[in-house]
Structures are given as structure tokens and as C-alpha cells.
Amino acid sequence: MPLSGFPEWLPRERIVEQHVLDVLRETFELHGFASIETRAVEPLDQLLRKGETDKEVYTLRRLQEEPAADASTSARPLGLHFDLTVPLARYVLENAGHLEFPFRRYQIQKAWRGERPQEGRYREFTQADVDVIGRDTLAFHHEVEVAQVMADVFARLPLPPVALQVNSRKLIEGYYRGVGVGRDGDDQQIAAVMRVVDKLDKVAPDLLVAMLQDEAGLTEPQAKACLSLTEVTSDGGDLAAQVHGLGVSHPLLDEGLDELVRVLQGTVGLHSEGFRVVADLRIARGLDYYTGTVYETRMQGFEHLGSVCSGGRYDALAGDGRTTYPGVGISLGVTRALAPLLSRGMLTASRATPTTVLVALPTDEGRGGCDDVAAALRGRGVPTEVSPNAAKYGKQIRYAERRGIPFVWFPQDDGSHEVRDIRTGEQVGVDLAAWVPPTEDLRPSVSGTVAPIVPA
Amino acid sequence: MPLSGFPEWLPRERIVEQHVLDVLRETFELHGFASIETRAVEPLDQLLRKGETDKEVYTLRRLQEEPAADASTSARPLGLHFDLTVPLARYVLENAGHLEFPFRRYQIQKAWRGERPQEGRYREFTQADVDVIGRDTLAFHHEVEVAQVMADVFARLPLPPVALQVNSRKLIEGYYRGVGVGRDGDDQQIAAVMRVVDKLDKVAPDLLVAMLQDEAGLTEPQAKACLSLTEVTSDGGDLAAQVHGLGVSHPLLDEGLDELVRVLQGTVGLHSEGFRVVADLRIARGLDYYTGTVYETRMQGFEHLGSVCSGGRYDALAGDGRTTYPGVGISLGVTRALAPLLSRGMLTASRATPTTVLVALPTDEGRGGCDDVAAALRGRGVPTEVSPNAAKYGKQIRYAERRGIPFVWFPQDDGSHEVRDIRTGEQVGVDLAAWVPPTEDLRPSVSGTVAPIVPA
Numbered sequence: 001m002p003l004s005g006f007p008e009w010l011p012r013e014r015i016v017e018q019h020v021l022d023v024l025r026e027t028f029e030l031h032g033f034a035s036i037e038t039r040a041v042e043p044l045d046q047l048l049r050k051g052e053t054d055k056e057v058y059t060l061r062r063l064q065e066e067p068a069a070d071a072s073t074s075a076r077p078l079g080l081h082f083d084l085t086v087p088l089a090r091y092v093l094e095n096a097g098h099l100e101f102p103f104r105r106y107q108i109q110k111a112w113r114g115e116r117p118q119e120g121r122y123r124e125f126t127q128a129d130v131d132v133i134g135r136d137t138l139a140f141h142h143e144v145e146v147a148q149v150m151a152d153v154f155a156r157l158p159l160p161p162v163a164l165q166v167n168s169r170k171l172i173e174g175y176y177r178g179v180g181v182g183r184d185g186d187d188q189q190i191a192a193v194m195r196v197v198d199k200l201d202k203v204a205p206d207l208l209v210a211m212l213q214d215e216a217g218l219t220e221p222q223a224k225a226c227l228s229l230t231e232v233t234s235d236g237g238d239l240a241a242q243v244h245g246l247g248v249s250h251p252l253l254d255e256g257l258d259e260l261v262r263v264l265q266g267t268v269g270l271h272s273e274g275f276r277v278v279a280d281l282r283i284a285r286g287l288d289y290y291t292g293t294v295y296e297t298r299m300q301g302f303e304h305l306g307s308v309c310s311g312g313r314y315d316a317l318a319g320d321g322r323t324t325y326p327g328v329g330i331s332l333g334v335t336r337a338l339a340p341l342l343s344r345g346m347l348t349a350s351r352a353t354p355t356t357v358l359v360a361l362p363t364d365e366g367r368g369g370c371d372d373v374a375a376a377l378r379g380r381g382v383p384t385e386v387s388p389n390a391a392k393y394g395k396q397i398r399y400a401e402r403r404g405i406p407f408v409w410f411p412q413d414d415g416s417h418e419v420r421d422i423r424t425g426e427q428v429g430v431d432l433a434a435w436v437p438p439t440e441d442l443r444p445s446v447s448g449t450v451a452p453i454v455p456a
Numbered sequence: 457m458p459l460s461g462f463p464e465w466l467p468r469e470r471i472v473e474q475h476v477l478d479v480l481r482e483t484f485e486l487h488g489f490a491s492i493e494t495r496a497v498e499p500l501d502q503l504l505r506k507g508e509t510d511k512e513v514y515t516l517r518r519l520q521e522e523p524a525a526d527a528s529t530s531a532r533p534l535g536l537h538f539d540l541t542v543p544l545a546r547y548v549l550e551n552a553g554h555l556e557f558p559f560r561r562y563q564i565q566k567a568w569r570g571e572r573p574q575e576g577r578y579r580e581f582t583q584a585d586v587d588v589i590g591r592d593t594l595a596f597h598h599e600v601e602v603a604q605v606m607a608d609v610f611a612r613l614p615l616p617p618v619a620l621q622v623n624s625r626k627l628i629e630g631y632y633r634g635v636g637v638g639r640d641g642d643d644q645q646i647a648a649v650m651r652v653v654d655k656l657d658k659v660a661p662d663l664l665v666a667m668l669q670d671e672a673g674l675t676e677p678q679a680k681a682c683l684s685l686t687e688v689t690s691d692g693g694d695l696a697a698q699v700h701g702l703g704v705s706h707p708l709l710d711e712g713l714d715e716l717v718r719v720l721q722g723t724v725g726l727h728s729e730g731f732r733v734v735a736d737l738r739i740a741r742g743l744d745y746y747t748g749t750v751y752e753t754r755m756q757g758f759e760h761l762g763s764v765c766s767g768g769r770y771d772a773l774a775g776d777g778r779t780t781y782p783g784v785g786i787s788l789g790v791t792r793a794l795a796p797l798l799s800r801g802m803l804t805a806s807r808a809t810p811t812t813v814l815v816a817l818p819t820d821e822g823r824g825g826c827d828d829v830a831a832a833l834r835g836r837g838v839p840t841e842v843s844p845n846a847a848k849y850g851k852q853i854r855y856a857e858r859r860g861i862p863f864v865w866f867p868q869d870d871g872s873h874e875v876r877d878i879r880t881g882e883q884v885g886v887d888l889a890a891w892v893p894p895t896e897d898l899r900p901s902v903s904g905t906v907a908p909i910v911p912a
Contacts, residue, residue, distance in 0.1 A: 002550065003534075006495035011561070014491050030834040032811035032841030035470050039462035039580050040496070040566065044519075062570035063500075063513045063535070078459075079519070094458065099889075100858050102844050104809070105467070110496065114518035124495050139844060141823060148827075152834075205769075266827075279731050353560070356487035367597060378486040378608075382818050385488030388558050388595060403558050423614075 005117030006124045007335060013342050017126075019446040020338060021108060023156045024128045028106035031149045033130055036105050038087035040112075044077040047086060056082055056113040069258035080112040089318035092133055092325050101135040102142065108334070124233045131329030133317060138190065138326040143293040143313050144266035144331045147277060150295075151270035152310060158347060158448035159337065161273065161300040164309070165280040166263050169290050171243070171256025172229070172281070178250035179225045181218060191288045192216035193226060193416040194291060198284040199413050200230055235271075238262065239279050256292075263293055270449035291315040295330050299337060308337040324331075326345035342446070350445045351404025354383045356437050359409045361387040364410070373411060376432055382442065384409075397422055406441050462571030462580045463791060467575045470807035473582075476794060477564060479612045480584045481785040484562035487605045489586055492561050494543035496568075500533040501766060503542060512538055512569040519902060535551070536568040540787065543893030545774035547779050548589055555593040559597065564790070576792045578763035587785030589773060594782040596715060599749040599769050600722035601734060602786045607726035608750075614904035615793065617756040618727065620765070621736040622719050625746050627712025628685070628737070635681045637674060643794050647744045648672035649682060654740040656686055667758060686738035691727075695735050712748075719749055736880065746770040751786050755793060764793040797904070806901045807860025810839045812893050813875075814856040815865045817843040822867070832888055838898065840865075853878055862897050 002008070009017055025035070048058050058080040073084055081087050084107045092103065108128045117123055130149055130218040132142040147164060154162050176182060182190040183414065193216045200208060205227055212223035232242045243257055260279050267277040285294040285307075292313030299308050311330030318325045342348045357377055359370045372387045385405075387396045393410070400408050400422055410418045410427070419435065420427035436442075458464070465473055485883050502511050514536040537543050540563045548559065564584045573579055588598040603620060631645055632638060638646040649672045650658055656664060661683055668679035672815070681704065688698045699713055716735050724731040741750040741763075748769030755764050767786030774781045797803045813833055815826045826842045833840040841861075843852045849866070856864050856878055866874045866883070875891065876883035892898075 001499075003495065003497070003499075004890060006497065008494055008547065009492070010551060011490035011492060014493065018491055029810035030837070030839050031838055032808045034467035035466070036467055037470065037472060038464055039459065040568070041459070041462065042582070043457075043459075058516045059519050060514045060516060060536070065570070080516070091464065095466060100808070104841065112496070114520075117687075124497070193545050266824075353488060353490045354485035368722075381485050381486070383488055387558065388598075399745075401555075454797070 003123075004237060005122050007122055007339050009342065010352070012349050012352035015352070015354075015444045016347050017078065017334070018341060019349070020157060020329075020334060021126075022127070024108060024153060024332065024334070025106070027149065027153045027156060027339055027377070028128075031104075031130075031145075031152070031283050033104045033106040034148075036091065036107055037109055038091050038107070039083070040080055040110070041078040042081050042087060042090065044142075046090060047079045047082065049086075054114050055399070058112050058114050066104070070176070073304070075388075082113045084109060084110055084111060084127050085131075085317070085329070087132060088129070088133075088329075089325075093318045093320055096135070096320075096323070096325075101133065102138060103133040103302060104131075105133070106130045119340055120302075122335050125335035126332065127331050128334050129311075129329055129331040131311075131317075131327050132327050133327040135325060137324060138313075138328065140262070140292070143259065143328050144263050146311065146328055147263055147267050147293075147295060148270065148298075150330050151267055151275060151277065153332065154275045155270065157271060158446060159274070159341070160302060160346075160448075162275055163298050164267075164275070164277045164307070165283050165296045165298065165307075166260060166262045166277060167279065167281055167283045167285070167287075167294050168256035169287050169292055169294060170252050170306050171260055172287060172371070173432070174246050174250040174253030174256050175229050175243075175246075176226065178248035178253050179222050179228070181216075181222060189216060193218065194284065194287045195284070196288070197226065197230060200282055210228045210366050232281040233278055235264070235276055235278040238267075243281075259293060283367060285310060289314065289364055291326075294330070302337075302340055305336055305340065347446065347448045350447070351406070352404045352444075353405065355385050355403065355405045356382050356443075357384040357407045357409050358405045359384060359386045360393055360396045361390045362411065362413075364390045366390070373409060373417070373432060377409075377435075380436055384438060407437060459579075461571075461578050463578055463795050465798065466808070468805050468808035471808070471810075471900045472556060472798060472803045472902050473790070475805070476790060477582075477584070478792070480564060480609060480788065480898060481562070483605065483609045484586050484613060484874070486675040487560075487586075487601075487608070489560045489562040489605075492544075492547065492563055493565055494537070494540070494547050494563070496536055496566070498537050498543060499912070500535045500544065502546060503535045503538065505542075505721055511698045512571050513567050513571050538569045539567055540565060540583050541587075541773070543784075544585070544587060544589075545781075549776055550780075552591070552692070552776075552779070557589065558594060559589040560587075561589070562586045576758075576789075578791050579793070581789065581791035581810055583787050584790050585767075585785055585787040587767075587773075587782040587783050589781050591779060591781060594769075594784065596748070597722075599715065599784050600719050602767065603719055603723050603749075603751060604726065605784050606753075606788070607723055607731060607733065609788065610731045611726065611728060614790055614902060615730070615755060615797070616758060616802075616904075618731055618764070619754050620723075620731070620733045620751045621739050621754065622716060623735065623737055623739045623741070623743075623750050624712035624716045624732060625743050625748055625750060625768070626708050627716055628743060630706040630708030630710065630712050631685050631699075631702075631704050632682065634704035634709050635678050637672075637678060637682070645672060647886075649674065650743045652739065653686060654743070656738055656740075671864060688737040689734055691720070691732055691734040692724075699737075715749060741766060741768055745770065747782075748784065753788075758793075758796055760847060761792055761796060764789050781886045803902065803904045806903070808900075809859045809860075809861065810900065811841050811859065811861045811900075812897055813840040813863045813865050814839050814852070815840060815842045815867070816849055816852045817846045818867065818869075820846050822846070825867060829873070829888060833865075833891075838892060845865075860900075863893060 060078045196211050209223040212218045283296045290312035294312035296307035297309035309332045313328040314322045315326045317327040359373050374384040408420045417432050419430045516534045557653035665679040666800045668674045739752045748770035752763035753765035765788045769784040771782045772780045773783040815829050830840040830842050863878045873888050875886045
């Protein structure tokens with residue numbers, strides 16, 4: 001029985017998912033990121049440190065364990081990780097002496113959250129994270145770099161058009177300070193404003209202005225100024241002009257604006273029909289957690305999923321008292337982005353099996369010879385299986401057709417060989433020692449109803 | 457803090473694991489097996505059906521869930537899967553209408569068992585399973601096939617020499633019946649004998665003979681005859697002669713012997729210095745669960761790990777009342793086999809990062825140009841990163857050295873380019889539009905203190 005929130009794929013859908021995971025891995029490695037995996041479990045107290053997510057954590061218990069042991073110090077209670085950032089922080093602290101910094105790692109793994117399932121939100125899901133972690137310091141240019149890496153990923157994936165939205169925590173905070181919020185170092189007021197602005201998706205602008213006054217203690221002009229900032233979007237050179245046009249100035253605002261312009265400039269060459277980077281000053285992404293650039297991503301036609309690829313710069317991923325580890329990272333929600341496309345048939349594989357060639361079996365006694373043919377083809381990298389039985393050739397061809405196997409191989413009585421392309425019905429004599437299929441038939445191909453996005 | 461039983465790898469070790477997983481996937485796909493993944497959780501009642509493992513199951517609970525809800529019908533209690541066979545059975549039943557049979561699937565995933573950790577036994581571990589599942593019937597030759605697939609896997613992996621040990625449940629049962637055990641269809645007595653024989657690793661032969669009399673109700677001659685069978689091993693043509701020499705006959709014994717001979721014959725061409733298949737009539741592998749060929753695998757020098765690759769033929773993986781799904785499968789314990797080799801340094805990667813080329817940065821302002829160089833190299837499939845800072849070239853070279861990056865790229869002031877092989881110190885002028893590294897430097901290489909095993 002299927003479990004709500006735990007999606008599973010049929011073999012043909014899994015081939016699509018494998019293709020996406022292959023592209024992610026290949027792209028991350030081309031950019032020099034090393035793979036790590038972390039255990040699925042973390043001590044529960046580590047998982048709950050970040051707060052807010054406590055409702056969603058799955059806790060673990062061994063079936064035969066005494067319930068009392070859960071609370072004892074000897075057996076620290078464990079939970080399944082709900083993201084790959086908490087485990088990364090623990091891994092970096094634990095292994096700092098064995099890692100080179102900046103530490104460039106990617107991590108593609110499942111995570112679990114016990115929330116109510118809906119489209120785009122699952123109880124088990126795959127994330128693909130890429131982060132750069134520094135020791136004590138981390139240069140700004142890595143904030144441009146992770147956006148470039150994800151641009152490269154999107155250029156290689158057959159997804160609907162996506163927009164990577166960027167904002168800067170520095171720009172926002174500088175602007176707020178420029179309009180007089182958070183005077184005398186009142187960081188609480190800054191955080192309060194950010195929490196209210198984060199609700200912009202759910203409440204009307206008028207109400208937001210009222211809430212900023214009620215909940216964050218702003219004056220009406222301050223509240224309206226904060227609202228104005230959220231209206232700025234730009235994918236080009238007018239970002240600075242738009243922000244300056246709001247008439248607010250503060251050194252931190254200038255610094256954040258400069259950085260955001262550099263992110264746009266560093267990715268403008270990667271724009272295509274299916275991908276663009278846009279500064280959107282309303283995106284919030286837990287701005288009180290991040291300290292620099294923040295990223296979100298919307299997939300066209302699937303805006304209801306929310307952001308499918310998110311992250312940002314954080315100045316203290318982890319710390320051990322002596323050393324801090326600043327980082328910047330971005331995470332693609334693989335299941336969130338793929339599941340809706342798979343369920344709509346918008347992404348599909350050309351066949352449900354890796355097999356390229358089915359070796360037809362003339363008689364049961366001929367299996368040894370057919371095994372030899374298969375071994376020869378596999379030796380040249382051609383995925384091959386031998387027919388499960390010596391049924392009439394018509395039935396064996398239909399076996400291949402049902403699976404989408406493109407070629408059926410017929411050993412002939414005289415020791416020669418013929419290959420039939422079952423899509424055209426064409427059957428020709430071939431040399432066992434030399435034949436290979438066209439490269440495009442060697443692996444199942446993946447295609448979308450949306451055209452693959454190729455950078456312009 | 458590391459958790460006992462939850463192994464994690466450093467980036468260089470992870471590259472070894474990735475290589476092994478890549479070989480597994482590539483080999484399974486070359487043999488025409490399709491990938492599936494199943495969710496990590498199953499309803500607890502499904503996990504406990506097989507019995508015996510109940511002590512080892514991790515149960516899950518949402519942190520905020522009322523404990524009472526666990527027992528209610530609305531929220532069926534869940535546990536983490538402890539193998540990939542129980543999930544496969546459920547997946548096949550659930551999706552039978554969408555699968556083609558025989559269903560050829562591989563599955564490489566983590567599983568969890570709450571047992572006491574020790575070398576070769578972990579609480580979180582990766583399994584690689586390959587199975588062929590039939591609908592109502594499944595031809596014997598697939599029992600030869602899965603042994604061939606695993607032989608191919610071992611031929612491609614840099615492991616110590618392994619012996620794949622095979623036995624036949626039919627041979628054993630036929631032999632027992634031939635000596636008069638289980639008369640009048642007394643299957644209980646057959647099962648009792650198998651349970652006792654399974655303890656051969658732990659008890660002396662004399663004691664086993666006594667136990668067979670006490671616990672399974674055998675006569676002393678019957679018990680001694682059962683012991684004699686366990687002493688038969690053969691990797692060649694004398695298997696039948698050895699078994700016949702025991703002077704027992706039964707139709708089921710003949711059938712099982714014939715099948716076992718066919719497994720040996722079907723794999724004899726795959727023997728090499730590092731791999732052989734041997735009939736070993738003492739291996740038990742839960743014989744009362746399997747119904748045909750059974751497989752175990754010992755790794756030379758690591759016999760204390762037990763079997764690293766096991767499986768067998770089962771006549772009823774799953775059934776829905778109308779249809780049964782017989783199958784045969786074999787499962788490599790990836791973590792069990794790799795962890796002891798990694799911890800001893802017996803398997804290592806040539807570098808700790810996928811990066812092949814570090815582009816040296818002349819000045820901070822030059823980053824854009826270096827990004828272009830990196831993009832050009834990546835476009836030809838060369839993993840490349842740009843130096844994190846514009847330190848003196850000596851420092852940048854040492855950055856590459858510490859990571860094992862083999863090449864450092866130096867853009868020249870005049871627009872030309874030079875590449876330095878940091879292993880030889882040789883630095884030469886190159887063409888950005890054409891240069892590629894030697895193929896063997898394109899990916900980290902994995903090597904063992906034992907030589908890679910190549911089939912003879």
C-alpha cells in the first residue's frame with residue numbers, strides 16, 4: 001500500500017530521476033565539489049537546536065529498547081535528519097582536522113520531515129546540496145559561484161523555465177537601518193521587521209504596513225518605506241538605480257547592493273530562454289538566519305510548489321569556540337521539483353530498462369551461445385540481456401517491444417549474426433566482434449514536454 | 457561526535473565508495489537490470505512478518521505525535537527497512553500491473569538494524585541487491601544468471617580474492633529425504649535438521665551429531681550421514697561423484713545436484729585469480745526460507761566478516777492469493793565489505809576531490825577571466841575550480857598539492873596559457889581551446905593494496 005508523502009517511482013520514472021541525479025553529480029564535480037554522505041540520523045538535541053522544525057522530526061527507537069532508555073544519558077535519542085545542513089555542520093566540526101578549507105562539498109541524500117503531505121511537500125524527499133565552507137573567513141565570490149553552479153545545473157536539466165531569485169540580507173538590513181529601524185543596535189527590531197515582511201505572500205500590502213507598525217513598532221513612513229523595498233525586482237543593470245531611487249542610504253545598504261549587483265553580473269552570461277537570475281527584494285528565506293546573499297527559485301507553471309532551490313550565505317554554520325566556519329550553499333529539492341513533473345507525464349524516459357539489446361534465444365540448448373554473445377556486447381559497454389525463454393521469435397520481439405528495448409539480436413544457424421531495429425523492423429547482418437548501437441540508443445534518453453534548456 | 461555503528465567517510469574515502477557503487481550500477485545495467493528505490497520506511501507489521509529480526513528494527517515516531525496514535529489504526533506504526541527484500545516484495549505486489557515479468561531490478565540503498573555494532577556489522581549500511589522476479593513461474597537459468605552478474609561485479613572491483621559459495625536447498629532436502637528424514641511429508645523434521653546444521657560454525661561435529669538426534673529426532677546413522685554431506689566442497693566436475701559417493705539417492709537430490717552442477721558450469725569461465733565459485737554443501741543461508749540455489753561469499757583474509765554477498769532462490773517472494781512471485785536474488789553488503797578495507801587503508805583514491813585542474817588566480821580582478829578558462833575546460837568535461845584567492849603562486853600550487861589536484865593552469869599576461877603538472881613540476885604552453893588532461897587524470901583513480909581482479 002502506498003504511504004502518503006513517501007513517493008516511489010516505477011522503473012521508467014526512476015530512469016528520469018537517475019538522469020537528474022547524474023546531471024547534478026556531474027555538474028557539481030565539474031565545478032570541483034567533492035561528495036560526502038552523512039548518516040541518516042543525528043542526536044535529537046542537535047536536530048532541535050535550530051527550533052521551529054521540532055514538529056516535523058521523526059524520532060527513532062529500537063523496537064526492543066526500553067522506553068525509559070530514551071531519556072537516559074547512555075542512549076542519546078536519535079532522529080532522522082530533516083535537511084543536509086545540520087549534518088554538514090556536525091560533519092565539518094567533527095572532521096575539521098582532516099578537511100581542506102575552503103571545503104567544497106556536495107551531498108545528495110534523502111531527508112525526512114513528518115509534515116502533512118501535499119504536492120511539493122513530502123515526508124521522504126531527496127535534496128541536492130552544494131556548499132563552500134571556510135575556516136574563520138570565506139570570500140564573497142563564493143556567493144556568486146554557487147549561483148553559477150546551479151545555473152549550470154539548470155542548463156543541463158529538462159525542466160520548465162526557472163528563475164533564480166536573489167536578495168541580500170545586508171542590503172535589507174542596511175536599508176532598514178537607513179530608514180531608522182534598529183537604532184542603537186536594536187537587532188531585535190530588525191529581526192521583527194524581517195519576520196513580518198516574510199508574510200508578504202499571505203497578507204495584503206496595506207495590512208503589512210499596519211502589522212509593521214503594530215508588531216515591529218515602526219512609524220507609518222518607515223513601514224511604507226520597508227514595503228517599497230519589497231517591490232524592487234531587476235534582472236539587469238537598473239537594480240542600483242531602483243534602490244537608490246528609494247532615497248535611503250546606509251553603508252551596509254551600499255555593501256549589500258554592491259554584492260547583489262556582482263551576483264547579477266556574474267550570472268548574466270548564463271541566462272537563456274529557460275533560465276534567468278533576477279534580484280527580487282521581497283524574498284526572505286529566513287533572512288535572520290542568513291547573513292549575505294540569499295537564493296530562491298521558482299519553476300514556471302509550478303509556482304505553487306514554492307521555491308525548488310534555495311540557500312544563502314551564513315557566517316556561522318558551525319563553531320567550536322575557537323574557530324567558526326562561515327559558508328554559502330544552495331540546495332535543490334529534487335523530489336519537490338521532479339514529483340509534479342513525473343506525475344503529470346511531463347518528463348519521461350525512452351524505455352523502462354537500461355537494456356539496449358535483447359539476444360533472442362533460438363532453443364533452450366542455445367543459451368550458452370547467447371550468453372557469449374551478450375558477454376561480448378557488454379564488453380563493449382552495450383547493456384544486453386538474453387531472452388528469458390525460447391518462445392517463438394514473434395513473442396520474443398514483443399518482449400523487447402513492451403520494455404522499449406530497441407534492438408533484438410538473432411544468432412544464425414551458420415554462426416553469423418543479424419540485428420533487428422524493432423522500431424523500423426529493419427534487420428541486417430552484423431559482425432559480433434564490431435557492432436555497436438548508435439550512441440543515442442546506448443542509454444535510455446530523457447525528455448520533457450518542455451524542451452531541454454540550452455544556454456544561449 | 458561519531459555514533460557507533462553509523463560509519464561516515466572522508467571525501468577521499470567517499471570517492472572509493474562512489475567508485476564501487478558506480479561499478480555495481482554499471483554492471484547491473486550492462487546485464488539489463490533496472491534501478492528502483494523504495495522508501496526507507498515500511499509498516500512495522502510488514503517488517504516483523506519475517507520474524508527473528510524484530511529485535512533489530514528501528515521504529516519511527518513523529519516527535520509531536522501523541523504516543524497513543526502509534527497504536528491507532530489511522531497511523532500505522534512505521535519502521536526503517538532492515539533489508540531490501542521486504543520492500544521489494546511489497547513494491548512488486550503494489551506495482552505488478554505496471555511491471556514486465558520477469559522483472560529484473562537492482563536496488564542500491566541504505567538499510568538500518570539496531571544491533572550491536574562490530575566490524576562488518578553496522579546500524580546503517582548500504583546494500584546492493586539484484587533480483588529477477590517471475591510471475592507464477594521463474595526459469596532455473598536465472599539462478600545461474602545472478603551468480604554470473606556478481607562474478608562480473610567482483611571482476612571489476614579492487615577487492616581481496618573472493619569465493620562465491622553455492623549450495624542447493626533441493627539437494628540438501630533430497631539428501632535428507634534419501635536417508636529417511638522427513639518421511640510421510642514431515643517437513644518439520646527437515647526444517648529441524650536444517651536449523652541444527654546451520655550451527656555447524658559454532659559447534660563441533662560430534663556435538664552436531666548428538667544435537668541432530670536430540671533436537672531433530674534422527675537416528676545416529678542418519679545424523680552421521682547429514683554431517684557427511686556438509687563436508688562436500690568442489691569447484692569443478694567432481695561434485696556429482698562426491699555426492700554420489702555418499703550412497704544416498706532421491707529424485708529431489710538428483711534435481712538439486714543437477715542444478716548445482718549447472719551453476720558451477722555456468723560460472724567456470726568467470727574464474728580468475730581473485731574470484732572462484734565453489735559448491736560448499738555446508739552453507740546454510742536460512743535454507744528453510746530459500747527453495748533452490750543459495751549463495752554466500754567469503755572475502756579472503758576477511759572471513760571473520762561472514763558472508764559479504766548472499767542470496768538465493770525463493771519460490772514465493774510475495775503473493776496476493778491469486779498470483780505468486782518466485783524470485784532469485786543476491787545482495788552485496790557494500791558497507792560490510794568496504795568499511796574494513798577503508799579503515800585499514802587497503803583501498804584508496806588518488807585524490808580527495810574530483811578537481812583535475814586548478815586555475816591559478818593572478819589578481820582578484822582577474823577572476824572573471826579565470827572563470828572563463830574554467831568554463832571552457834568544464835565544457836570539455838574537465839573538472840575545474842578557480843583558486844579561492846590571489847595568493848602567491850607558490851601558495852596556490854600548494855593548495856592544489858594538498859588536495860591532490862594534478863594540474864595548475866596559469867593564464868599569462870599576453871593572453872596565452874601554461875599548464876603545470878604538479879607531480880613532475882613540468883610547465884608547458886597550451887591551447888585553451890584544445891587542451892585536455894590524460895584520460896587517467898580526468899577522474900580520481902581507486903586502487904587497492906590488492907591488485908584489481910581481471911578475469912583470466
